[in-house]
Amino acid sequence: MEHGAASAEHTHGPELLHQFDTANQQREAASFGMWIFLVTEVMFFGGLFAAYLLYRNWYYSAFVAASKTCNIWLGTTNTIVLIGSSLTMAIAVWASQKGYRKLLCLFILATMGLGTTFLGIKAIEYHDKWVDSHVPGLKFDPSSFERPSEDGDAPLSHDMAVKTQIYFGLYFGMTGMHAMHMIIGMGIMCFLLVRAWKGAYTTGHHTMIENFGLYWHFVDIIWIYLFPLLYLISRHK
Numbered sequence: 001m002e003h004g005a006a007s008a009e010h011t012h013g014p015e016l017l018h019q020f021d022t023a024n025q026q027r028e029a030a031s032f033g034m035w036i037f038l039v040t041e042v043m044f045f046g047g048l049f050a051a052y053l054l055y056r057n058w059y060y061s062a063f064v065a066a067s068k069t070c071n072i073w074l075g076t077t078n079t080i081v082l083i084g085s086s087l088t089m090a091i092a093v094w095a096s097q098k099g100y101r102k103l104l105c106l107f108i109l110a111t112m113g114l115g116t117t118f119l120g121i122k123a124i125e126y127h128d129k130w131v132d133s134h135v136p137g138l139k140f141d142p143s144s145f146e147r148p149s150e151d152g153d154a155p156l157s158h159d160m161a162v163k164t165q166i167y168f169g170l171y172f173g174m175t176g177m178h179a180m181h182m183i184i185g186m187g188i189m190c191f192l193l194v195r196a197w198k199g200a201y202t203t204g205h206h207t208m209i210e211n212f213g214l215y216w217h218f219v220d221i222i223w224i225y226l227f228p229l230l231y232l233i234s235r236h237k
Helices: 002-011 023-058 060-067 072-098 101-131 142-146 158-197 207-231
Strands: none
Touching: 023 060, 023 158, 023 207, 060 142, 060 158, 072 101, 072 207, 101 158, 142 158, 158 207
16 A cells, blocks of 8 residues: 555656646646637737738728837847847856756846847837837827828828827837837746846746747747737838
8 A cells, every 4th residue: 555655646746736647738728728828829929910911901001100209220220139139048058958057047037138139229229219109099190190201201191190190109109019029029938047147047948938939939939920020010111
């Protein structure tokens, strides 16, 4: 009887939940759950992308004029920062698989640093939008679009200038939801960092790090789509 109890305890160690028979079964269930979650996220952002594409087709000139108010250099910098954070997160996952505790903690910190940099740059962009009165519902003035731009673009009619609010509404909605996902991710990384420092993910049980890596890569991919849609409309002209 004691032998059977000891065997059961060995099978269901502290990292193996009681409802699973093996660690591999637990890992597959967790990964499947994560992919289901990401599918729901794709559907959520897919609705925003569909709305954007529809309104962009209806009010293209308004979207072009509004897009050109975005700071392309800050947007490009943020794109590079997020790609870098995907790399550091991938290295963190690799470190957990190899059992390198300090390296895992280092690259979680690096990912957090890059994420903080991204959010800081985005805060600067939001501040600029406020100063320029491009915040629908709170502080919006369409008059700047009713006169020739510094690039020599023709002014918009008053009606079309007002329609730029749709672009800015989608801009804040899409980038705001993306930023919220990043803030949530940063909170999760704080939790992962504390546990990683205690050696939780370098003893063969690294599913949580792998699944969070999927989440972070998804957040990065969303930005890869947002950047050209929001910043690069008719930039060749």
